[in-house]
Structures are given as structure tokens and as C-alpha cells.
Amino acid sequence: MSETTMNLTLKIWRQKDAKSKGKIVSYPISGISGHMSFLEMMDVLNEQLINEGQEPVAFDHDCREGICGSCSLHINGEAHGPDRGVTTCQLHMRMFKDGDTIFIEPFRAKAFPVIKDLIVDRTSFDRIQHAGGFISVNTSGNTQDANSIPIPKADADKAFDAATCIGCGACVASCKNASAMLYVSAKVAQFSLLPQGKVEAKDRVLNMVEQMDKEGFGNCTNTGACEVECPKGISLENIARMNNEYLKASITREA
Amino acid sequence: MKTSIARKVLMALSGFFLLFFLLQHFVINFSSVFGDGDGFNSASHFMGTNSIIQFGLQPVLIFGVIFHLAMGIYLELQNNKARSVKYAMNKPGANSSWMSRNMIYTGLMVMLFLGLHFYDFWIPEIKTKFIVGDMTGLMADGETLRYFHELQLKFQDPIRVALYCVSFIFLSLHLLHGFQSAFQSVGFNHNRYTPIIKKLGNLYAVLVPLGFIFIAVYHYLNPPH
Ligand code: HEM
Ligand code: SF4
Ligand code: FES
Numbered sequence: 001m002s003e004t005t006m007n008l009t010l011k012i013w014r015q016k017d018a019k020s021k022g023k024i025v026s027y028p029i030s031g032i033s034g035h036m037s038f039l040e041m042m043d044v045l046n047e048q049l050i051n052e053g054q055e056p057v058a059f060d061h062d063c064r065e066g067i068c069g070s071c072s073l074h075i076n077g078e079a080h081g082p083d084r085g086v087t088t089c090q091l092h093m094r095m096f097k098d099g100d101t102i103f104i105e106p107f108r109a110k111a112f113p114v115i116k117d118l119i120v121d122r123t124s125f126d127r128i129q130h131a132g133g134f135i136s137v138n139t140s141g142n143t144q145d146a147n148s149i150p151i152p153k154a155d156a157d158k159a160f161d162a163a164t165c166i167g168c169g170a171c172v173a174s175c176k177n178a179s180a181m182l183y184v185s186a187k188v189a190q191f192s193l194l195p196q197g198k199v200e201a202k203d204r205v206l207n208m209v210e211q212m213d214k215e216g217f218g219n220c221t222n223t224g225a226c227e228v229e230c231p232k233g234i235s236l237e238n239i240a241r242m243n244n245e246y247l248k249a250s251i252t253r254e255a
Numbered sequence: 256m257k258t259s260i261a262r263k264v265l266m267a268l269s270g271f272f273l274l275f276f277l278l279q280h281f282v283i284n285f286s287s288v289f290g291d292g293d294g295f296n297s298a299s300h301f302m303g304t305n306s307i308i309q310f311g312l313q314p315v316l317i318f319g320v321i322f323h324l325a326m327g328i329y330l331e332l333q334n335n336k337a338r339s340v341k342y343a344m345n346k347p348g349a350n351s352s353w354m355s356r357n358m359i360y361t362g363l364m365v366m367l368f369l370g371l372h373f374y375d376f377w378i379p380e381i382k383t384k385f386i387v388g389d390m391t392g393l394m395a396d397g398e399t400l401r402y403f404h405e406l407q408l409k410f411q412d413p414i415r416v417a418l419y420c421v422s423f424i425f426l427s428l429h430l431l432h433g434f435q436s437a438f439q440s441v442g443f444n445h446n447r448y449t450p451i452i453k454k455l456g457n458l459y460a461v462l463v464p465l466g467f468i469f470i471a472v473y474h475y476l477n478p479p480h
Contacts, residue, residue: 011343024343077346103344110337176347176356177334179259209258218337219259219330221358222436228350237444244442246260 006032006098010045012057013105015114018121022114024103034094038081039064039071041093058117064089066231069166072173073118074105079170079229087168087231107173111180111215122169124215125183129167131211132204133187135196146196155193162190164232171226171234177218182226184212185238192245202249209246262326267440269323270433274459276316281463288473292403299402300392303380324366331359354432361429368422375409410474419471423464430460 007030015022029048032041039061046056062070071088075081081091096102104118112120137143163186171182188205191197197204220239227236283302287295302308347356354361383389394401410416434456438444443452 074342077342077344078349105342105344108338108340108342110339174350176351178337209260213259216337218334219263221330221334221355222439223351223355225347225350236439237446240439240442240444243260243264243440247264247442250261
């Protein structure tokens with residue numbers, strides 16, 4: 001089986017550290033196979049840079065199978081690149097053509113400051129999660145079996161879908177307002193749809209939204225870009241559910 | 256008012272109110288293409304002199320427009336700040352519609368139009384009614400109502416007709432996104448009803464502005480005799 005390889009021009013954001021000013025730097029790269037993942041292509045580049053005695057490009061990655069949400073990258077104008085329903089580690093180089101120029105930039109948002117090169121600080125997501133993305137359960141040995149509580153199939157499915165959010169931040173990166181509504185709404189909905197999550201539902205939505213605003217994310221204008229770019233296909237329906245829950249909670253909460 | 260979602264909901268509520276207002280405005284204006292404008296005259300006279308409408312609803316409308324405008328500008332500025340460093344290469348067209356990304360610009364164009372529209376009709380009305388003190392709504396002859404006549408006269412100017420038509424195109428673009436967006440904002444998204452709302456929204460966003468264009472062109476082509 002013969003295989004043709006690609007020669008590409010990469011235009012990559014290089015930034016020494018959080019305080020330095022960064023810039024786009026061009027790197028030619030050759031011999032890239034279409035079977036490689038995007039991150040493998042980045043590995044090839046870094047090997048080349050190391051051999052030349054240059055500083056390799058810093059980028060986030062961990063599982064390399066689309067489940068950890070660690071890989072990021074804004075590739076040719078889209079979060080996780082041109083493919084749909086994939087993370088950058090799942091993006092194949094066959095999505096590109098020989099001779100292409102590929103822009104590789106960090107996810108851009110005030111709430112995601114650049115740490116180095118393509119790595120951004122996404123701990124704002126963690127702080128939102130700490131504000132309410134949990135349920136309080138008794139773990140002293142008399143925990144109730146979750147399966148003993150009947151749950152409508154539709155609700156269980158929706159909660160499960162929401163729970164597939166991997167916290168990658170592609171929604172923020174794609175949104176023209178750098179809004180985190182899709183992420184936060186998924187984290188709210190995965191609990192509030194289920195009986196165990198209903199107990200703390202009001203405080204959860206109020207506190208998580210408050211933290212989201214504090215972090216400096218923008219306001220949702222329903223452009224829907226997040227849903228299109230989300231590697232897990234998290235639905236805009238979650239945002240509507242969160243708006244609805246938020247409204248109810250802010251009207252009915254105790255003084 | 257303090258959080259992003261509260262502001263978003265208020266934006267949607269003012270949007271809903273404007274949608275409702277626009278629809279009734281359209282229905283009344285549309286009556287001007289039938290008959291000799293009698294229906295339009297009596298509707299206009301009622302709207303212009305009924306005190307519930309003048310002193311109850313009109314202030315709400317003025318507040319609604321100003322609120323929608325001010326909040327729109329405020330949100331836009333905040334959203335710009337949320338991404339201080341822009342992308343060197345960005346393809347927003349790959350994931351969202353032009354209308355959804357340019358609400359502030361289509362909205363501001365509508366606001367400019369409202370300036371012209373107020374200058375054309377609202378300010379002269381207010382002047383006649385509250386400064387001159389003539390609440391009769393009658394023309395100088397003291398017999399026929401003036402509303403239809405003034406409408407016909409204003410739409411003899413081709414530049415004005417053209418400006419009105421272009422403005423309605425901006426309004427249409429604004430509503431193509433805004434109508435369905437307002438439902439999402441107040442938390443309504445249901446897999447049975449949302450597709451219907453989207454269709455209804457497209458229908459509204461095309462038919463109502465198109466209707467207004469039709470009215471303007473109709474009066475241009477049918478000068479008073
Ligand atoms: C006065 C000039 C106007 C300006 C500056 C303006 C601006 C805006 C902005 C910035 C948004 C937010 C975009 C978004 O969240 O998607 C918006 C939404 C909206 N506008 Fe306007 N607009 C204007 C006039 C109007 C008029 C005359 C109508 C209706 C007849 C209208 C109906 C709506 C609706 C329904 C929404 C959607 C609300 C939502 O998404 O929650 N707007 N407008
Ligand atoms: S909603 Fe989608 S895009 Fe946003 S963080 Fe979760 S998985 Fe990533
Ligand atoms: S590296 Fe884990 S999702 Fe890409």
C-alpha cells in the first residue's frame with residue numbers, strides 16, 4: 001500500500017510565558033501522513049525542533065483518545081480544527097491537503113489566560129465546578145443504591161448526554177463572546193435532571209452562574225457556535241434549561 | 256440585573272415586547288392600503304388619542320426601546336472584553352450564522368431608522384397634539400382625518416422610501432436570529448416546539464418587514480389624488 005505524505009506550513013502561536021508578548025511563528029514540516037493524529041504531527045514538529053536545538057512547542061494533552069478534555073488548540077479558525085465531534089487528539093491529518101497552511105493558536109478568552117505557547121489556564125472551569133458541580137451524599141455505609149430510584153428514560157438519557165462534557169473549553173474558544181454557558185449548563189443539567197441532584201439544584205445553578213460571571217466569561221447571545229464545535233455534541237437545550245432553572249431559583253430562593 | 260442570565264432574560268423580554276408592538280403596528284399600517292384609508296385613519300386616531308395607549312403603553316414602549324438599545328450596547332462591550340486577544344485566523348462562519356453574530360450592527364441600523372421614523376411621524380404628531388394642542392386629528396379643512404394624508408405625502412419622496420426599505424432589510428436580519436433566540440433566552444427549548452418556533456420566527460422575520468416594504472412602495476406608487 002503506497003501512501004502519499006504531506007508538506008505543510010504551520011503558523012503557530014509562540015509565547016514564552018504568561019507575561020511575555022507572543023507572536024505567530026512559521027514552521028515548514030514535511031513527510032506528514034494522513035493517518036497521523038494532529039497531536040502526532042505536533043510531536044513530529046517538536047522532535048524536529050529539539051533536534052535543531054530549539055524550544056519545542058508547548059501544548060496540552062493527556063489521554064489522546066478524546067476523553068480527558070486536556071488537548072485544546074484553535075486550528076485554522078476552529079476549536080479542535082475542521083472536523084466535527086472530535087477533540088484535537090482525535091483529529092486526523094487526512095483532513096488537510098498537501099501544501100496547506102495551518103494556523104495553530106491557543107484557545108482565546110480572558111478567563112483562559114495563556115501560560116505558555118498553546119497552553120491556557122482553564123482552572124476557571126474548576127472553580128465553577130467547585131461552586132456547585134457536585135451532589136452531597138451520605139457515604140457512611142448506608143448509601144442508597146441509585147438504581148432503586150426510578151428515573152424517566154428521557155431524563156436519564158439527557159442527564160447522561162450532559163455528563164459527557166469533558167470540560168475541554170472548545171465552547172468558550174468558539175463563542176464570539178467567550179461565553180462558558182454550554183459548559184456550565186451541561187454541568188448543571190447532568191445533576192438537576194436526576195433526583196439526587198434536585199436537592200441542591202437551586203443553590204447549584206445560582207452559585208455556578210455567579211462564579212462563571214466572576215471569572216470574566218462573556219454573555220451568551222445564542223449564536224450556537226459552541227454546540228457545533230463541541231466534541232461531545234452537548235446540546236443548546238442545556239443552556240435553555242439552565243436559564244429556566246436560574247430564573248426559577250432566583251425568584252423562589254430564600255432570602 | 257446582576258448576572259449574565261438575568262440581563263439576557265431582560266434582553267429577551269424587551270425583544271418580545273418589541274415583537275408584539277411591531278406586529279400591531281404592522282396590522283394598522285397594512286390597513287392603509289385598503290379603501291380610502293378610512294380604517295387606517297380611525298385606527299391611528301384611536302392609538303394617538305386613547306389615554307391608556309398614550310400614557311400607559313407608549314412610555315413602556317419608549318422605555319423598552321431605550322432599554323433594549325442600552326442593554327444591547329452594554330452586553331456587546333462586555334462580550335468584547337471577554338476575549339481581549341483575538342484569533343489571527345478565525346472561521347466564525349463555520350459554526351454560526353451571520354445574523355447571530357451581527358445583532359448589534361443590525362440593531363443599530365434599526366435604531367438609526369427609528370431616528371428617521373420619529374422625525375417623520377412621531378415628533379410632528381406630538382407637536383400638533385401637545386404643543387399646538389390640537390387633539391382633533393383633523394386636517395386644515397376641519398373635516399377629514401390627517402393621518403392617511405400625511406402618510407401618503409411622506410411616501411412621495413423616493414429617497415425616504417428607499418431608506419425605509421433598506422432599514423426593513425436590517426430589521427429582517429435582526430429578527431431572523433432574534434425571534435427564536437428570545438425563546439432560548441427565557442429558557443424555552445423543547446424538541447417538539449422549538450422547530451415550530453424557528454419556522455414561525457423565520458416567517459415573522461421575513462413577512463412583517465416585507466409587508467412594511469410593500470406598504471411603503473404601495474404609497475409611493477399611489478400618490479394622493
Ligand atoms: C433599537 C435598536 C436595536 C438594537 C440596538 C438592538 C440590539 C440587539 C442586541 C445587541 C441583541 C442581543 C443579541 C442576542 O442576544 O442575540 C438583540 C436581541 C433581540 N432583539 Fe434587538 N435591537 C434593536 C431593535 C430591535 C427591534 C425593533 C426588535 C423587534 C421588533 C428587536 C428584537 C430583538 C429580539 C427578539 C432579540 C432576541 C433577544 C434574545 O436573544 O434574548 N430588536 N437586539
Ligand atoms: S460543552 Fe463541549 S465544548 Fe464545552 S467544555 Fe464541555 S465538551 Fe468541551
Ligand atoms: S488528549 Fe484527552 S481528549 Fe485529547
